[in-house]
Amino acid sequence: MASNHKLVCARAARRQFGGAFQQAVRDYRGAKLAALTLARGLEERLPDGLSYLPLAFLYDGEVAQLSWEGSVSRANAEARARQGNFRVMARTRPLQAQEVEDRLYESVSSECGNNAIVVHDGRVHRDGRTIYAVHSRFCLDAVFNERARNEEVFEEAVQPLLDSALEGGRATVVFFGQTGTGKTYTARGALDLMSNLAFEKAETVEMCCYEMAGTRGGREAFFDLLAGHEKKQVKCLTGDDGNVHVRGAHKIVCSSPSELCAAMDRAFAWRSSECTERNEASSRSHCIFEFRFPQVGAEGADAADGNLGGLFRVVDLAGSERNFETQMHSRSMAERGGLINYSLLMLKECARVMHNNQKDLESQGMHVPFRSSRLTHLLRSSFTDDSHMTTVVATLSPSPTDVEHSLNTLQHVGMMRAARAWESPKLPAAPSPSEAWEPESKEAAGFDAVQGRGRALHSKLQDARKGQLNLHAFQMKTAVGGSIMKKYEAQSAKTETFIDARWHRELNVKVQDDLWVLRDADAEATQILSSWKAEQWAASKVHDLSRWSAETLQAFLQSLDLPGQVRIPKTMTGAQLRRLGRRGLAALCSDAATAEALDQALAGESQAGKAAAAAHRSTNMRMTALGNHKVHAAIEIEEPMSASHEASNAPAQHEPAPAMAA
């Protein structure tokens, strides 16, 4: 049963049909390679657009189009990789040992030369039979694949910021992404490399480090990580310069790389981290490293308050988590996780509003809720101040089970990038093989950089069978017009729908509509069955003398064609009549013939009651059989139930036994 459920769950399906999805990824990569070769070889010889044609013959239309588009826009990659103050990059970690053991494939392709990243999303169609892959491309300022080393990431993402800070500027690098994707791994690598380089230009480096976590009262607060055990709370205040500063944090002035590394290690040691389902050492707080580089000639000045001296921040955010990843969390972990998710949500919300403000002229000026979380409050200048250099590094997991996370991360960093699109240089239009292609200028806008969604069909189960499932369940004939497996639970008459491709063939059915239609049909079936069961129960009790009210008894007596008189009091109920017994009943009748006729009529009612009760029991048994054997059991039952016929024998005067749904 559980396996059927899993089939409609995309994550489980990605595991189950891994081979087919992997083939889709291979196809895409093959098409990409072919497109690159063609673009290089034919572009100069053939007019625009025509060089695309050989690819269209070889591959599925959308895959060919997407891969071609990726290869021709390669020329624009350099222009697209902005040298502006706000840049967005992505780094994919390699598959972990457990993922390799589970035979998971790589669902992310990094097009490093093209500064683009493609997420291959394996999906199951709502019909439950067709599986297909959607390839989504996101264009960023730089992309690092799973083989990229920390040094490469540092050189591209961090070094320009460090240089700017060493010259007196303000810079922030933010590591953002799903839990267990390598934010801390990348941040630590960058910090280690930074500690050496910083002293090439600065004599001393002042460092403070704090984390944003929850207080006991469930509120966000900053805690000093260099203050030892106590984790002293520090304040986050807006200074005269309009920037947000953390006040009261312990500062360490380092004069050598080893001192700086020791201070960083100390901060990492105090940072909140716990073992979770996804990461053995998962960060449970947002950690901010702040470095100040006093400028030459600025000695004695309060560099923290004035703009004298450069500021460099490394923000290692806690990872976003989804419900299925937090099943084993304790209560306190769940509370902290709630705060983390809230602050990340607010960060995404700010990105969304900024993006909307940028994209839609009408909504320009919409309030960006930076103050809704302490994290966004702190990072405000990174996103709004043009002179503040910011790099957001999105970390991604290549696992197909994390595709939703990866898409979500890329969409949000894309929005952040788009929100600062005014900085991007004007790009020349890319050659396009068809009118329908997205214009290259859109690419620069980050979020709109999803260059189209390729769709490659890889259905193993394309046998389109005709027919219709007629569900004969206890006289109920439901033409659901689709592939449906029902499980009827005897007690609650509950039905569940399972879509399982195997049943399509066995039942020889074809999905005509989508799952929602089937669900409607299922709900209808549940309703009919439930009311029918209730009616049957009521029908079985209609003939039970001991349940008759005084009115029902009088109606019953009037319906009988008795030879003589019966002197039964108008207030006497069925139960009281039964207690009289045969002799007591005869005493109420005017003659023996009347007593005999009344006795026979009551015996007939008793018989009918027994038959109805037997029918009800049989219904329950059949329902149980359905529960155990699913639809097969229902189909094998050919004889309609006879309870309705029994019910029709009930006396017309008293409450008629309801007919079953036919």
Ligand SMILES: Nc1ncnc2c1ncn2[C@@H]1O[C@H](COP(=O)(O)OP(=O)(O)OP(=O)(O)O)[C@@H](O)[C@H]1O
């Ligand atoms: N690029 C990489 N190369 C090799 N291993 C990596 C890479 N990125 C991450 N890892 C490994 O993945 C695991 C998780 O990494 P890390 O703790 O940095 O994730 P995280 O994103 O900080 O997670 P959380 O948000 O839960 O703190 C670690 O064991 C790390 O060594």
